[in-house]
Amino acid sequence: MSNTNRTYDLVVWGATGVAGRLVAEYLTEQYTSDDLSLALGGRDETRLGELEATLVTHRSGWEELPVVIGDATEPESLRAIAEDTRVVCTTVGPYTTYGTPLVEACVSAGTDYCDLTGEVNWVREMIDRYHDDAVDAGARIVHSCGFDSIPADLATLLAQSYAIDEFGTPCDLVRIYLEDGRGGVSGGTMSSVVEVFRAASTDPLARQTLRNPYSLAPPGERDGVDPGAQSLPRKDPLRGEWTAPSPMAVVNERVIRRSNALLEYPWGREFECTEVAPVGPGLVGMMGASAVTAGLGLTTGALAFGPTREALRRFAFPEPGEGPTREEIENGYFRICVLGRGTATDGPFVVESRISADRDPGYGATAKMLSEAAMCLVNEDIDSPLAGGILTPAAAIGGPLADGLRRAGLMVEVSERVPDQT
Known part of the structure; x- marks a missing residue:
């Protein structure tokens, strides 16, 4: 399936966590359903439904927010989510423990991805395992999109x-x-x-x-x-x-x-x-x-x-x-x-x-930084020669990210x- 022909523009993975909820709140406050096809993702359907109800109630421009369910221990569920969206924005850590199956799913599906990791040992592992495949798939895997780094x-x-x-x-x-x-x-x-x-x-x-x-x-x-x-x-x-x-x-x-x-x-x-x-x-x-x-x-x-x-x-x-x-x-x-x-x-x-x-810096500002990095990927608002790979914010997005932060x-x-x- 083409990356541009997906059900959702963006899935916030881990939306009921501390950072994920802040990202979901920021996106639904800053944008409307006319700007963005957004879904909330995670393991707990009940908690996701409660968050969806809260956001829809308190945000104009959002009549509904679809919920997608998956589990890091069930790679097929992550693959289905990745195949159904253009960008996955994940706050679920430690990434060394929970992150690899989602990166693999996004690379396989040619889906762009951004996260908050500061776990350099895990980033090194992702580079060695998936960079070449991500380049071939045209998947931008952008690590460290918060206060780190x-x-x-x-x-x-x-x-x-x-x-x-x-x-x-x-x-x-x-x-x-x-x-x-x-x-x-x-x-x-x-x-x-x-x-x-x-x-x-x-x-x-x-x-x-x-x-x-x-x-x-x-x-x-x-x-x-x-x-x-x-x-x-x-x-x-x-x-x-x-x-x-x-x-x-x-x-x-x-x-x-x-x-x-x-x-x-x-x-x-x-x-x-x-x-x-x-x-x-x-x-x-x-x-x-x-x-x-x-x-x-x-x-x-x-x-x-x-x-x-x-x-x-x-x-x-x-x-x-x-x-x-x-x-x-x-x-x-x-x-x-x-x-x-x-x-x-x-x-x-x-x-x-x-x-x-x-x-x-670690939550309020980080939620804004991660959200705007994700929106740059969604909107192809990018100044970079790189169309795929295990990337950094500066190399993947470049100057337009500064406009997003502003x-x-x-x-x-x-x-x-x-x-x-x-």
């Missing part, structure tokens, strides 16, 4: 595109700054974190994926000059303040390097990127960066050791299905800044791009900076 990936693309347009050359160094943020966490997110560390403790490939900065690059291209994530406090070369390692660097940096590789290295093979958490200048900044680094190290060590990892899962982390309150989501926010440094014929330059939101109320900016901070 749209802000870092898209802001890097915007900075690099600006540099190429304005100066005729890309930035050779990009640094991503996790400037500020506030939000809650859910049991699903923490289950995904636990799954990554559990896999690394038993699977040599998972350990190698976490160690190699180029582990998500295409086979044969998994090495380069970039040393990888910052591991110690450091005075920043572009901002002159102290920075600590970012907990999201392990995901975002690898996604950005994959974007560069998928697009055939428009930023060069010597390109380097690092994500950090800025703390401040002077002695206070150095002490703060040291404290953040020590705390991150202790947490990582606890997650790497089986007994403490299990204790955290049982006694410290929320249960799957639990998430932040509506107040936490609405009062959350984040700010991401990217600085890119390059050298043109008339001297050095610095480009700055920023993405921020006035919602919880429609959703996020702030997205890019400009030149005076290069006196290099």
Whole structure:
């Protein structure tokens, strides 16, 4: 069946979960049935029906929302769903546990797909198993379409595109700054974190994926000059303040390097990127960066050791299905800044791009980012030479995703900076 001749434009898979419900709410608030043929998907028909009734009651422009039923343990049910829709948008994690059958179904059906995963070990597995088949099928499998990793990936693309347009050359160094943020966490997110560390403790490939900065690059291209994530406090070369390692660097940096590789290295093979958490200048900044680094190290060590990892899962982390309150989501926010440094014929330059939101980064803002990534796929609002494969947001969708985020109320900016901070 042709991808354009399907019953639905989009299925939200896992619609009754914390993130899935937010996606369904956003889509039915932002769009109408005239814009989008939308279905709610999951395992529990009763809960899906209750959600459908709530949304139809409180949203104008929606008289009904079809419900589709499937189960990750029943691949044929997922195949039927994939064959009946143009795009699947899934929030069901941990993806290492539940994600593979749905990716396989979408690749087999030539159906576009987007998710929220930050599980780099699983993304590496999907690349190795399904990339070539997805290319042949014309299926865009777009991982990491939430806070992991749209802000870092898209802001890097915007900075690099600006540099190429304005100066005729890309930035050779990009640094991503996790400037500020506030939000809650859910049991699903923490289950995904636990799954990554559990896999690394038993699977040599998972350990190698976490160690190699180029582990998500295409086979044969998994090495380069970039040393990888910052591991110690450091005075920043572009901002002159102290920075600590970012907990999201392990995901975002690898996604950005994959974007560069998928697009055939428009930023060069010597390109380097690092994500950090800025703390401040002077002695206070150095002490703060040291404290953040020590705390991150202790947490990582606890997650790497089986007994403490299990204790955290049982006694410290929320249960799957639990998430932040509506107040936490609405009062959350984040700010991401990217600085890119390059050298043109008339001297050095610095480009700055920023993405921020006035919602919880992991849920309120993530629901908007995932939804707009899905809508770009639905509407073929894409600036990319890639028609299929295991892709990243920047490589699969490109610049139009920035317009989608702006429609959703996020702030997205890019400009030149005076290069006196290099």
